[in-house]
Amino acid sequence: xxxxxxxxxxxxxxxxxxxxxxFANEIFIDALTKREILCGLASxxxxxxxxxxxxxxKNQNKYIVLIDPLDGSSNIDVNVSVGTIFSIYRRKTPxxxxxxxxxxxxxxxxxxxxxxxxxxxxxxxxxxxxxxxxSRLTQH
Numbered sequence: 001x002x003x004x005x006x007x008x009x010x011x012x013x014x015x016x017x018x019x020x021x022x023f024a025n026e027i028f029i030d031a032l033t034k035r036e037i038l039c040g041l042a043s044x045x046x047x048x049x050x051x052x053x054x055x056x057x058k059n060q061n062k063y064i065v066l067i068d069p070l071d072g073s074s075n076i077d078v079n080v081s082v083g084t085i086f087s088i089y090r091r092k093t094p095x096x097x098x099x100x101x102x103x104x105x106x107x108x109x110x111x112x113x114x115x116x117x118x119x120x121x122x123x124x125x126x127x128x129x130x131x132x133x134x135s136r137l138t139q140h
Contacts, residue, residue: 025045028043028067029041038065039063039064040099040103042065049101062091064104065088066087068086071083071085082118082119084115088112089111091103112128124136
C-alpha cells in the first residue's frame with residue numbers, strides 16, 4: 001500500500017486529503033471504537049460526527065472525542081514532523097439515547113486535551129486540567 005501523495009478527496013475543512021490522512025483516520029476510528037467507552041467521535045477527516053454504539057447497544061458510553069488524526073499532513077512528503085490533536089468531553093445528552101450535536105458543540109468543558117507529535121522522537125503532551133504532562137516514546 002502506497003501512503004504518499006493525495007487521496008483525491010477533501011476533508012471537512014476543505015483541504016485535500018493525503019493518503020496517510022485517510023489511513024490514520026481509519027486506524028484511530030478502529031482503535032477508539034474497540035475501547036467501548038466512547039459514544040461519539042468527530043474527526044477532521046469526516047464530514048459528520050460518528051455515533052459509536054457499544055457491543056450491547058445500550059448507548060451507555062460517556063465520552064466524546066474530537067480529533068485531527070494527522071495534523072500537518074501537507075508536510076509528509078518533505079519529511080517534517082506531523083501530529084495528532086485530540087480533545088475529550090463527557091456527553092451532555094442522557095445515557096441510553098444516541099449522541100447529538102449538543103454533545104459535540106460544548107463550550108469549555110473538556111476533560112482532557114493534547115497532541116502527539118511524530119518526528120525524530122514521538123511525544124505525547126496532554127492535560128486533564130491540572131498542569132501539562134509530557135511523555136516521550138523510548139526504545140529499550
